[in-house]
Amino acid sequence: MSIRSADSVLSLETIDKTYDGASKPALDRVSFSVAPGEFFSILGPSGSGKTTILRIIAGFETPDRGRVVMGGTMVNDTPPFRRDVRTVFQSYALFPHLTVRDNVAYPLRMQGEAKGPRRAKAEAALALVEMSPYAERLPHQLSGGQRQRVALARAVVSRPKILLLDEPLGALDLRLRQQMQHTLVQLQKELGIAFVYVTHDQGEALSMSNRVAVMRDGRIAQLATPREIYFEPRSEFVSQFVGRSNLVPIRFEPAGSDFVAVIEGTRLPAITSDRPGPARMALRFESVRISPRNGVAGPSSALPGIVEDILFLGTNCEVAVRCGELSLIGSIPAERDTTLAVGQPVHVDFDLTSTQVFRD
Amino acid sequence: MGVPTVYRQSLARRIVSSVNPVALPVYAWLALIVLLPNALLIGASILKTANGFMVFEPSLVNYVRLWKSAGFWTLLGRTLWLSFLACALGALIAYPLAFYVGRVVRRHKGLLVVLIILPLWISLLMRVFAWRMILGQSGILNTFLVSSGLLDAPSAAFLYTPTSVLLVFAYIAIPFVFIAVVGAFEKIPQALLEASEDSGATALQTFRHVIWPLTRRSLAIGFALAFLVTVGDYVTPSMIGGIDGTTIGMVIASQFGMSNNWPYGSALAVVLILSVAVILGIVFALCPSRGILLGDEGVKTARAPEGRTERLGRLLGGCGFTATVLFLYAPLAIIILFSFGSSTLQAFPIPSLTLRWYGELAGNAALIAAAQRSLLVALLVVLVSSVIGTAFALILHYGRVAGSRACEIALALPLATPGIVLGVVMVLGTELFSIPSGIAKTVIGQSSFVMPVTLMLVLARLRRLDPSLMEASQDLGATRLQSFLHVLLPMIRGAIIGGALLGLTLSADEVMVTLFLTGSSPTLPIWVFNQMRFGFTPSVNAVFTLLAAVCLLAVLLSSWIAGRRKAAV
Ligand SMILES: Nc1ncnc2c1ncn2[C@@H]1O[C@H](COP(=O)(O)OP(=O)(O)OP(=O)(O)O)[C@@H](O)[C@H]1O
Ligand SMILES: [Mg+2]
Numbered sequence: 056m057s058i059r060s061a062d063s064v065l066s067l068e069t070i071d072k073t074y075d076g077a078s079k080p081a082l083d084r085v086s087f088s089v090a091p092g093e094f095f096s097i098l099g100p101s102g103s104g105k106t107t108i109l110r111i112i113a114g115f116e117t118p119d120r121g122r123v124v125m126g127g128t129m130v131n132d133t134p135p136f137r138r139d140v141r142t143v144f145q146s147y148a149l150f151p152h153l154t155v156r157d158n159v160a161y162p163l164r165m166q167g168e169a170k171g172p173r174r175a176k177a178e179a180a181l182a183l184v185e186m187s188p189y190a191e192r193l194p195h196q197l198s199g200g201q202r203q204r205v206a207l208a209r210a211v212v213s214r215p216k217i218l219l220l221d222e223p224l225g226a227l228d229l230r231l232r233q234q235m236q237h238t239l240v241q242l243q244k245e246l247g248i249a250f251v252y253v254t255h256d257q258g259e260a261l262s263m264s265n266r267v268a269v270m271r272d273g274r275i276a277q278l279a280t281p282r283e284i285y286f287e288p289r290s291e292f293v294s295q296f297v298g299r300s301n302l303v304p305i306r307f308e309p310a311g312s313d314f315v316a317v318i319e320g321t322r323l324p325a326i327t328s329d330r331p332g333p334a335r336m337a338l339r340f341e342s343v344r345i346s347p348r349n350g351v352a353g354p355s356s357a358l359p360g361i362v363e364d365i366l367f368l369g370t371n372c373e374v375a376v377r378c379g380e381l382s383l384i385g386s387i388p389a390e391r392d393t394t395l396a397v398g399q400p401v402h403v404d405f406d407l408t409s410t411q412v413f414r415d
Numbered sequence: 416m417g418v419p420t421v422y423r424q425s426l427a428r429r430i431v432s433s434v435n436p437v438a439l440p441v442y443a444w445l446a447l448i449v450l451l452p453n454a455l456l457i458g459a460s461i462l463k464t465a466n467g468f469m470v471f472e473p474s475l476v477n478y479v480r481l482w483k484s485a486g487f488w489t490l491l492g493r494t495l496w497l498s499f500l501a502c503a504l505g506a507l508i509a510y511p512l513a514f515y516v517g518r519v520v521r522r523h524k525g526l527l528v529v530l531i532i533l534p535l536w537i538s539l540l541m542r543v544f545a546w547r548m549i550l551g552q553s554g555i556l557n558t559f560l561v562s563s564g565l566l567d568a569p570s571a572a573f574l575y576t577p578t579s580v581l582l583v584f585a586y587i588a589i590p591f592v593f594i595a596v597v598g599a600f601e602k603i604p605q606a607l608l609e610a611s612e613d614s615g616a617t618a619l620q621t622f623r624h625v626i627w628p629l630t631r632r633s634l635a636i637g638f639a640l641a642f643l644v645t646v647g648d649y650v651t652p653s654m655i656g657g658i659d660g661t662t663i664g665m666v667i668a669s670q671f672g673m674s675n676n677w678p679y680g681s682a683l684a685v686v687l688i689l690s691v692a693v694i695l696g697i698v699f700a701l702c703p704s705r706g707i708l709l710g711d712e713g714v715k716t717a718r719a720p721e722g723r724t725e726r727l728g729r730l731l732g733g734c735g736f737t738a739t740v741l742f743l744y745a746p747l748a749i750i751i752l753f754s755f756g757s758s759t760l761q762a763f764p765i766p767s768l769t770l771r772w773y774g775e776l777a778g779n780a781a782l783i784a785a786a787q788r789s790l791l792v793a794l795l796v797v798l799v800s801s802v803i804g805t806a807f808a809l810i811l812h813y814g815r816v817a818g819s820r821a822c823e824i825a826l827a828l829p830l831a832t833p834g835i836v837l838g839v840v841m842v843l844g845t846e847l848f849s850i851p852s853g854i855a856k857t858v859i860g861q862s863s864f865v866m867p868v869t870l871m872l873v874l875a876r877l878r879r880l881d882p883s884l885m886e887a888s889q890d891l892g893a894t895r896l897q898s899f900l901h902v903l904l905p906m907i908r909g910a911i912i913g914g915a916l917l918g919l920t921l922s923a924d925e926v927m928v929t930l931f932l933t934g935s936s937p938t939l940p941i942w943v944f945n946q947m948r949f950g951f952t953p954s955v956n957a958v959f960t961l962l963a964a965v966c967l968l969a970v971l972l973s974s975w976i977a978g979r980r981k982a983a984v
Contacts, residue, residue, distance in 0.1 A: 115609055135612045148610035151706035152628040161624070162614035195707040209614070 063088035064216050064249050065112065070121035072107055072273075081107045082118070083273040089217070092247045094240070096260040099270030100296065105253040106145075108270075109219045112251065113142050126216070136165070141210040145221040147202045149194040155181070155205050156190040162213045180212040181205075183242060200231040204238070211246055218243075220252045224259065236263055257297045261285060269293050286409045294337040294411055301338040301383050305412070307331050316412070319379045321358050325407045334414045342406040343385030345374055347394055357404040358383075362397050376403050438816040441807050441826070448863050449828050452844030456836075459843060460681035467675050477682035487683075493577070494662040495690055498646040501581050502638050505588025510634060512739055513593050514626075515732035517600025527736065528597055529974070532590045534743050536966045538924040539587070540940055541959040543651045544947065545746030546583050548753070550574040550655065553760070555749065575657025583651055588641035589743065595637030599630040602708060632704035639695045646691055647833020650926050650944070663687055664835040671839050671931060681843070684836045691833065747963070754956035772957040779954070785942035792854055792938055793922040796861045797915045803862075804869030805911055809903075811870075812877040813885070823874065827867040834927025837864065842931045852934025860932045861922050868921065869914030876910040909976050916973035920966040 066088035073080040081104045089095045097105045110116040111123060114135035122129050130138055141162070149158050157164075160177040168176075181187045184204035194202055203223060210218055220239075224232045240263050243250050254260050260267050261281040268278040269292075277289045288294035291302060307314035307328045316326035316336065326336070348359065360378035372389045375382060383403060387395075395401065460477055463470045481487045509531075516527045534542065549555045550573040557569035573579060603626065611621040645651075649664030656662065663683060670680025754772055756765035776782055807826070811819045829837055841860040850856050884906075885898055893901065926940050933941050943958055 113609075113613060115612075135609070136615045136617060140613070142610070142613045144606045144610055146604070146606050148604065148606035150607060150610075150625055151708050152704070153706070161611070161616075164624075165611075165614050165616040165620055193706040195709055209610075213615070 062090065064091050064126060065089040065251070066124045067108070067112070068122040068124065070108075070111060070118045070123070072104075072111065072116065072118050080273050082111070085121075085273070085275055087268055087275065087278055089249050089251060090265075091216070092243075092249055094243055094250045094252065094263055094265045096252045096254060096264035096267045097270060098254060098257060098260040098267055098297070099276075100255060103270040104273040105255075105270055106221055107273075109142065109221050109251065109253055112217070113140055113219055114138050139215050140217045140219060141213070141215040143206050143210045143218065143220045143223045145223065145225055147194075147206040149202055149205060149209075151194055153193075154190065155186065155192050155194070155197070158194065158205060159209045159212050161209060166213065176212055177208075180208040183211070183245070184208045184238065199226055200235065203227060203235065207239075207242070211242065211248065214246065215248060217249045217251065220250060222254055223252075224254075224256075232259075239263065261297070269296060271296075288337065288411055291335065291337065291413045294413075299340045299384075299386075301340070301343065303336045303338055303381065303383070304333065305336050306333050319358055319381055321356060323356055323405070323407065325356075326410065326412065328412070330414075332414070334412050337411045337413070338383070338405060339409070340373060340384050340386035342409065343376075343383055344404050344406065345376060345385045345387055345395065346402050348400040348402055354402075354404055357402040360401055360403050362395055362399045362401055365395060365397060376401060378403060435814055435816050437810055437814040438822075440803075441810055441816065441822055444803070444807070444866075445822065445825055448844070448859070449825055451847070452840040453828075455843040455847060456681050456684055456840050459678050460685045462678040464676050464678055469677060477679050478686075480679070481682060481686060490661065490663050490666060491686065491690060494646060494664065494687070495694060497577060497580055497652075497660075497662065498584060498642055499694065501584030501645055502588045502592070502641040504581070504585040505641055506592045506634060506638050508585075508739060509589045509592035509637065510596055510630075511732075512589075512736060513596040513600050515736055516593075517597045518603075519729055519732050528594075530740055531743070532594045533967070533970070534747070535590045535594070536920050536924075536970050537747060537963050538926075538940060538959065538966070539648070539650065540924075540926055540944060540947075541750060541963060542586065542746060543583060543654050544955070544959065545750045546579070546586070547574065547655050548749060549746060550579050550582075574655055575660065577656065577660045580652050580656045580660045580662075583655060584645040584648075586742070586746075587645060587648075587651075589739065591641040591644065592634065592637035595640060596630060596633045599633035600626075603629050604708070628705065629708075631702035632699075635698050635702035638698055642695065642698075643691065643831060643833050646687070647835045647837070647927060649835050650930075654947070664833070667835050667839060668930075671842055677839075677843070680839060684839055687833065688836055750956050751960045751963075753953065754960045756953075759953055772954045773961075775954050776957055776961075782939075782942060782954075782958070785937050785939045788854065788936055789923055789939035792857050792861065793919050795854070795858045796865050796922045797918045799858065799862045800866040800869050800918050801911055801915045804866045804914060805873050805907070807866075808870050808873035808877060808907075812874060823870070826870060829864040830867050832864075838928040838931040841928055845932070852932060853936045856932040856934070857929055857938065860928050861925055864928070865918040865921055868917055869911065872910045872914040872917075873907055876907050880906060912976055913973045916969040916976075920969050923962065923966060 066086075068086050070082050070085045071080060072082040085104070085108065087095075097108060099105050107116065111118050114130070114133060117131060123131055125138065125140075150161065153161065156174070156177050159180050160173045163173040163176060178187065178190070181190055184207050186201060186204050186208060189197060189201060189205075194205070197205065203226075207223070223239075224235050227235060236259060239250070239252075252260070252264065261284070264281055266279065267281055267284050269276045269284065271292050277284060277293045279287075284293065284297050288297060294300055295302065303318060305316045305318050305323075305326075307330060308317050308322075309331060310322070310324075310327075313327045314329065314331050316323045316328070316334075318336075328334070345362075358378040358381075360376040360383070362374060363377050363382065364375040366373040366375075367389060370389060371386050372395075374385050374387060374395060376385065385403065459469070461473045461475060463472055463474065463476055512531065516524060516531070520527060547554070551557070552569050552571050552574065554574070556573055557566070560566040561569055607625055607629075608621060611625045616624065647664060649662065649668045652660045652662045653665050653668075656665075664687075667680045667683045667687070670676045670683065674680075752765065755768045755770070757767045757769040757771065758765065810816060811823060816822060832840065838860075841856075841863060845856045845859055850859065880903075884902055923938075924940060925938075926944060929938055930941055930944070937945060939958070939962065943955055946952065946955060
């Protein structure tokens with residue numbers, strides 16, 4: 056999916072931003088475009104600049120360099136209240152002195168809509184997030200999840216073209232979070248609003264988005280679809296950050312005209328390179344297969360090891376296996392009577408179809 | 416009537432058994448220091464006097480007299496109107512100022528706040544006296560106008576008018592409104608303002624729909640504080656108001672003094688209190704507060720970079736702030752300056768500097784005696800207030816006292832009573848027990864409003880403590896006393912000391928209540944007040960300067976302790 060800035064609702068062009076008094080730039084040459092109705096996620100560790108991007112799009116900060124373009128016009132100097140953008144704040148930012156309905160109707164009121172239509176639209180937006188019964192309450196009389204939904208209704212009530220969400224589910228418990236993820240995706244499809252969604256939860260980003268930008272230290276480390284990010288991470292950083300994987304040191308040694316990867320003395324003919332020398336291989340937990348040794352010889356590319364530790368996680372188990380110098384973690388489906396036990400000798404081999412190799 | 420009797424008995428027993436014996440001292444204070452004196456005021460207002468003595472013949476004659484007196488209505492109207500207008504004026508200045516300090520200023524915010532509220536700790540007498548020096552016929556304003564040729568001869572029009580009272584009341588009101596509102600401005604989460612802007616609101620709309628609803632209640636509180644202080648102030652009008660600036664407070668004071676008609680004075684006080692309650696009720700109704708800030712609306716982030724309008728606003732705010740600070744401090748600075756001037760005339764230019772007036776103080780036996788008395792009273796008041804205030808705070812917090820919240824409010828009632836009313840109330844209360852005028856009476860009277868200060872400070876501290884600390888200590892084998900000494904006391908010590916220092920300045924500056932209680936043994940401010948009535952000596956400047964220095968020292972000390980405590984926690 057490639058998007059030219061012509062048919063995008065929003066594009067950032069080489070944005071730089073350094074806060075007053077900061078030594079390091081918060082954003083460094085950040086560029087991307089968002090298509091109409093796209094669910095675009097920004098994923099990254101704390102302090103990587105995610106919030107800064109949103110604040111620049113909303114107009115609360117101005118970039119030092121670069122352009123913010125919306126609907127074909129540059130908006131760098133447009134104040135927030137004239138941008139067709141709404142924000143769902145991480146903290147909800149509901150007005151404590153206004154009822155739920157008045158909170159939701161607030162943007163319409165600011166645009167000078169008459170009371171009747173204002174009320175009707177607010178009711179409709181509340182219905183969208185299933186909060187109609189709470190219209191008369193004040194924010195402090197709601198639970199966290201309910202406040203979240205009101206904030207969402209307020210943000211979409213005037214049908215902006217772009218909705219910015221800054222870790223909107225951060226304060227919710229796991230169940231509510233999953234429920235809200237479904238609500239969000241549904242809402243986004245129904246309304247056709249482009250979402251720019253900030254999170255540091257990779258599961259959230261991968262499950263909901265059309266595209267994901269992974270941030271690191273103010274730069275975009277990778278911008279791609281969730282599948283690409285997951286299966287073809289372009290750097291160690293991305294592979295470590297997205298999904299759970301082992302980073303295994305390997306060596307490429309000559310084998311015929313090519314060079315083949317060697318782990319702990321075991322050759323992996325499936326992985327080849329045109330250069331010799333050390334490298335690292337990212338192995339997802341679920342690509343590590345573990346089987347009891349039981350005196351049987353394993354496949355030739357298997358490593359012998361000893362089970363060190365087993366973590367029961369519900370749907371699956373994470374098993375730590377020591378193979379000589381290496382400690383590998385594999386994820387296996389949890390069964391009622393697991394056949395593995397701590398101290399047991401096992402074979403470890405790999406599903407190498409989606410493995411990435413990184414060199415320095 | 417068998418059933419009701421049984422019922423009544425059981426009710427009585429229930430009440431008795433529900434009274435927590437631990438709380439008895441609290442109830443005793445409440446009854447003796449707060450409720451009884453106020454009841455006496457109402458009681459006295461329905462009595463009569465004959466030949467200078469009260470006659471126990473209940474009737475509404477005093478109220479009837481008031482009702483029929485046109486002069487009284489003018490007086491009441493003027494009193495309330497003067498205070499109201501002055502406080503509104505003060506609010507008009509202090510509200511934008513608080514916005515500027517609370518939301519616009521980025522650096523040295525704490526310092527700016529202190530700068531505005533510091534005058535609260537300067538003796539009221541000193542401030543009023545300073546204005547008299549500025550506005551008087553041979554005062555600075557006249558001198559300036561004449562010497563610059565704007566006036567041919569000094570004008571008497573500045574002093575002894577309702578306008579001068581208005582000016583000084585507004586001057587007094589500014590810090591009160593400011594201190595109440597600045598916190599409200601600071602507490603508004605930045606995210607709310609951004610959410611509003613994000614919703615398409617202009618700055619003006621954001622103010623109207625978000626900032627104003629979230630700060631108006633605090634504004635009302637600040638207004639009420641200033642209103643209570645000014646409406647109960649009979650010293651300021653008597654010193655600078657003249658005939659047309661007479662207020663009801665002055666009349667009440669004279670009923671308890673020269674005119675010696677306590678019942679009539681009491682009726683006046685009751686009517687004053689009721690009218691004040693009505694006015695403040697209306698003010699609060701006009702400034703409702705809705706909803707609760709949950710504290711999770713988001714941290715404050717730095718403001719977006721500013722455009723031309725913001726910079727202009729910042730500049731205007733800075734100018735307004737500077738002007739207000741000048742307005743607040745210029746009178747005080749003038750007094751301090753003149754205390755070092757060699758001339759007996761209070762006019763610029765000052766011929767030469769001298770310490771002569773300070774030297775004269777040292778030789779004034781009456782003054783030294785008054786100062787010593789003041790110190791003794793202040794120490795006693797602080798001792799009583801610290802011990803009792805702390806004890807009461809502990810009782811109310813840990814004692815499971817029924818209605819502890821109501822108790823707390825009732826105990827703090829004297830703080831919210833206009834000065835003149837509290838003065839006469841304490842006169843009535845101490846008179847009932849035949850406590851002679853002088854130190855004992857003064858200590859009781861002042862403790863009535865200093866004790867609640869310590870109580871509230873310590874209670875606030877206790878409420879912020881982890882409730883399981885005491886339990887943890889006892890769980891670890893400490894007795895109650897040991898837990899108190901080793902765990903609780905070190906943590907509330909700062910609040911107690913802060914309360915004590917505050918009490919010290921309150922006691923050392925107090926005039927309204929004290930004036931009624933000292934009799935022939937005045938405290939320092941009362942002595943100065945009497946001196947000023949008889950005429951002016953430049954030594955007064957020196958006394959004020961010294962008093963201000965001592966009070967500021969106490970304030971600095973207490974804020975330093977508070978700051979250190981905050982850093983430690
Ligand atoms: N107002 C500010 N002044 C100075 N530096 C700031 C300011 N706001 C953010 N920064 C810095 O800019 C960088 C990016 O911050 P940003 O808030 O965008 O991170 P984030 O990715 O949203 O992090 P998180 O996941 O913790 O919310 C950080 O290093 C941060 O310390
Ligand atoms: Mg953030």
